[in-house]
Amino acid sequence: MPRIHVIIPAYNEEHSIQKVIRDIPSGLVAEVVVVDNNSKDNTAGAARTAGATVLFQPLLGYGNACLKGLEYLQQKPATEKPDIVVFLDGDYSDYPEKMPELLQPILENRADLVIGSRALGNREAGSMTVPQVFGNWLATKLLKLFYQVHFTDLGPFRAIRYENLVNLNMQDQTYGWTVEMQLKAAKQKLRCTEVAVPYRKRIGYSKISGTVKGTVLAGYKILYTIFRYR
Template sequence: MTEESIAVDLVLPCLDEAGALPWVLGRLPGGVRAIVVDNGSTDGSAAIAADLGALVVTEERRGFGAAVHAGITAATAPLVAVCDADASLDPADLPALIRLVEDGTADLVLGRRLPASRGAWPLHARLANRALAARVHRATGLRIHDLGPMRVARRQDLLDLGLTDRRSGYPLEMLLAAAARGWRVREIGVPYRPRVGRSKVTGTLRGTLTAIRDMRVALAAHAGDQAQTPSAPNQSA
């Protein structure tokens, strides 16, 4: 794939995803280049990704936000997508999200996770996600159901948000900053499958609690900013 043919860069944060990467990278839609951000893997994930044709970026600072930011910085396409690299989400579902950004319908599109089986999304993670989505609605007016890891936006717009969280709060900070800028945020349902391998975040209770703590920090920071600088009404999904 030449630089001219790349319409979307797909950022895949990666920590020990050797078992999932062949399937994920084999599901790329046309015009989408994979940027695999190796975040400290010890299972050969980076070499596998490179052998399968992905651009591999190394980010030594651990954290979801650190990995995604490194990928967006390395991207060159006008649009950037983000997706977990664990095969829980299918890159083949991206075109529906991409179209809404390309045609100007939305500034940020989220893939709303719809569990494809009973074991796809642990109950504690679903409940935490639902509670956070409700808090986002109260804080911003955005009517969302999921702080999903699959999302699409314009690269430069994302960089201009000036996001600073480098841990689990990054996806929430992106939504809060987008709402503050009056972005049009939309959701599209996407199947959510059991991940391949061991979960590092919301698949465990400890990981979920860590994510909740990081996101509470992001919500508190947003509330402080809003108190100092009232913003215009936000677009809702």
């Protein structure tokens, strides 16, 4: 069985993080890594109690948190490095129990990168805002136009072969992390596919889609990243 590690970027998710960790199928992963992105609550303590490895990233930003987790994995001895890395959010909007379905295309050697698509799955009413839905639609259309790759979502729930992830040389520190991964995967001719995943309303308040400023900044950064790497 391949060694699978999970990276969960988390900011003020003390009320949800244990649920996320609890719902990861038992025995499936070697390590769950929660990156506390300078939370003001007890996210770190809750995650540690649930059995996760907790890292601290004082620099705010989704990409910064993911990069911290990747840095941790790269520092492991060769015998302990993962074969596959799974990313998911810490707000309990994703369904961690769907991880086997997400991993299946990689385990069957049909894919190098798998995106959990909320657009293809059952989405709870109110789980995504109208700007989020439109932004995902626009971004994936531009990815197809500029990079000749078909996606329906920029969903955070995703799995990728560790070696491929390292070779992508990820750089984005904020909102452009997900789309950067997908467009670089297309540029490097990785085998990319999607799996339909359900999505529910998050626990707590969204730091991005919950504010006009966050929505605008996220949308701008995603579009900027798409055009930057053309």
